[in-house]
Amino acid sequence: MSRIRQQWKLLVLLATAAVATVAVSASIAATPPGVKLAIMSDCKGAFAFGYELDIGGAQAALAKYAGGKAKNPNKPSAGMTGITIGGTKVDIVGYGCGDDTAPTALKEVRRLMEQLDADVMVGPLSGDEAVVVANYAKDHPDKTFIIGTAGSQDPTMQIAPPNLFRYHGDGAQWNAGIGEIAYRKLGWRKAAIIMDDYSFGWTSAGGIIADFCAVGGQITKRVFPPLNTTDYAPYVRQLPAPGGVDGYFWVVGGTGTGASLTAFEQAYGPLDPKQHIGNLFFAFLGADKVVAPKVVGSYVGGAGTGPGLQTAQAKAYEAALNAVYPKLPANDLFVYNYYNAAWALVQGLTASKGEIGAALQKGMPKTLKTGYSVSNGGMIKLDSRRQAMTDQYQLQLVKNADGSVGPVVVAYVPGVDQSFGGLFKPSSPPPGRTQPACKKVKTPWQGKIREVKNGKITNAVIK
C-alpha cells in the first residue's frame, strides 16, 4: 500500500515538474522578440541629480524618433513604452544606478548587460565610469555601448573597443578655444592651473593647457588637489600670487569649486573675473547658486552645448525635447548628450534593420545631425575610433534680468577633434598631472574661433 502511495507521489511530482517546465518554456516563447536597451546613469553620489536628466534626454529622442510614450512627463525614470524602430520593438530593460565610482559602475554594467540581458547600453554618466564601460565592452564584443556623457579621453583614445561609440566631445574637446580666448581677449601670457587629481580633471585641464600653450601661452604652475578635498587652502597657497601670473584656470568640480574659490579669496583677496577662467564647473551642474555669482563676467570652458544659441537646429532640438519632458533643461550637457546618444542608436538600429551585435555596430551612424552643431552641414562626425569631432561653444557668465547668473555663448569653435590636431595620440600617455606638456602647436581651429553675440554666430574672428 505504502509503495503505491510512493509511486503516486512520484507521478504527481513528475507531472508538476513537467507542467512547470512547459509553463516556463511557454513564457520564454511568449517573450516578444526585440532589442533590449539599458540606460546607465548615476542615482547615488555626486552626480545623482543627473539621473532624471540622463534618462529624460535619452527617452526624449526615443519618443521623437521611435514612437516612445513617456509614462510620466515629469519623471523620466517612470519609464517609456511603445518604442519601435523599423518594426523592431525596443524594450528598456533597466536603468543603471551608479555612484561615480568604478566598482559600482562595473557592478551596474554587469547587472544591466548580464542579469537583465541588455543588448545595447546608453551611458554612463562620468569619466571613470566610461573607462570601466570601455574595458567591459572590450570583453563583450557582441554588446553595443554608446557613452551617455563622459569626459575622460581613454575610452575612445587609448582603449577604443570597436563596439563603443561616443557622440560628444571629451573633456579636453569641450575646452577647445578657451585658452586662445584667454590669450587673445584677456592678454594672458603666463597662467597657473588647479585641477582635480583624477581622469576627468586631467582631461579637462589637458584641453585648456593644450589650447593655451598652442597659441604661445605658458603654464607656470599646475596644482592637483585630490578629489573630495574639503580644505583647499594648502592647494591654493601653492598657486602663484596674483602678481606672479596673468590668470588662473580652475578645473575643480563638485563642492570643491566654491570651496576652492573661497580659499583663494581668503588667501589673495577678492576675485577679479578677468583673472579667472573655469571649466564647465563654473557654469553647469549646480554652479548657478554658489559659484557663478562669485565670478560674474568670467569666461568659462564649455561642454558641447550652446545655451541661448539662436539657430533653427538648436530651436528644433529644444522644442522636441520639451515636447516630451517640459521641465528638462534642453541645454544641459547630460540631457543633450544622452539625447544624441539615443538618437544615434535609433539610426543604427534602422540601418541594421533591428539586428544587434556586429550588424548594429556597422550600422551606427558616422555623422549625426545634432541640436547645437553648425559646421559640416550641422553634423558631428565620428573619427576612426568612433569618437565625435564636434563644434564647441565657449561661454561667459552674465547677470540675467531677473538677477540670476548664468552662462551665455560668446565663442564658436568649429569641428574640434579629439587629437587636438595630433597632440593627443593613442600611443601617447593619456592626460595626467604632467600631460600634455606645454607646447606651441597649430590646432585646426586656431585663428578660426568666431564671436557669438546674442546667440548668433558672427563672422568676427577672435583676435
Next chain:
Amino acid sequence: MSAGPKALTERGFGALVLAFAIAAPWLVSSYWLDAILIQTLIFGIAAASLIFLSAYGGMISLAQTALVGIAAYLLGNMVTARVPGGETKGLTLGWDPTVGLVLAVVVTTVIGLLFGALAARSLGIYFLMLTLTCGVIANLFFGSVTQFGGFSPIAGVNRYTPGFIGDMVNDRTRLYFIALIVAVAVYLLIRFVLRTPFGLVLQGIRDEPVRMSSLGYNVALHRTLAFGLAAFIAAVAGILLVWWQGQVAPGDLGLPATIQLLVMAVIGGLRRVEGAWLGAFMVIVIDNQVTNNIPSSGLPVIGGSFNTIVGAIFLAIVVVSPDGLLGIWERVWATVRGNRGGKVAMARGSSL
C-alpha cells in the same frame, strides 16, 4: 570522539551546500554564477579573514578591506603593461603574472604583519581605530599617488593571469571553481590552525590575555602573527577580486567597502567562520534585489538613497538576531533540543 547530533546536522548541511556549490554552474544562470556566487565566494574569503581575527583572536579589524585592495593594486601595478590598447593607469610594469601573483600575496602579508604589529598592543575601540587608520591610509595612498593608479581604476588586470590559472576573462566557470577551491581551502586552513598549539593559544589570548601573558605567552606576537595569517587570506581574496572584476579602484578599499565587509561578517555571525560566506551571500543578494526592484516598484526611496533600504533590512536582521544568521540557527537548535544554554553551546562551537 563521536560527533553530536548538532555537529552531524551541520556537517550534513555543509555537505549539501558544497554539493550545490559544485553543481551550481549547471543549476544557475551565468549571471548568478558570475555576479552573485563568485562574488559571494570572494567576499566570503575576505570576511573569513575578519571573522578569524574576531572569533578566535578577539580582534575586530577594519583593515581587512584595505589588505584585499592592497593585494589587488599590487597585482594590477605589476602585471599590466602599457601597450597599444592596453592599460594606462598605474606603474604598468608588465611583469610575469606568476611572479606578480606571488609577490602581491607575500608583500600584502608583510604589510598585514606590520599593521598587526602596530595594532596588536591595543584592545577594543583602540584596536578598531588603529586598523581603521591603516585602512584609510591605504585608501588615500592608492587614491592620491597617481603613479600607483590614482582615482581612476587600473583595468584589464584579468587579462594577465598565469598559465596554470587560465582565461579569467571569458571562462567564468573556471574562475568560479578556482574561487570555490580557494574558499574551501581557506575554511579548512582556519579550522586546521585553530587546532594547532598556535590556534589554541590564540583562543586563550582572546578569552584571558592577562592570564596567558602571565603564563609566559607573548600576547602581542601571537596577535601579530594572527593578523599576518588574516592578511594572507585577505590577499588571496584580493587576487580573486581583481581577476573577477578585471579592475581595481580606490573605491574597492574605501570606507563604504570596509563597512560593507563588516556588515557581511555581522550578518553572517561574527562568532563562526562559516558566517562569512552566509553573510556575504545575503548582503550581495539583498543589494542586487533592491537595486533591481525598488526603482521600478514606485516605492518612495527614503532620503533618496538605496542604501537606506539596504541598511533597514540589515538592521532588522541584527535586531532579530544580534549574533547574525548563524545565531538564529543556534537558537533554533537550542529550542528544538530544549536547551536554554544556546549561548554556551555557541561559545563551545566557536572554539572548534
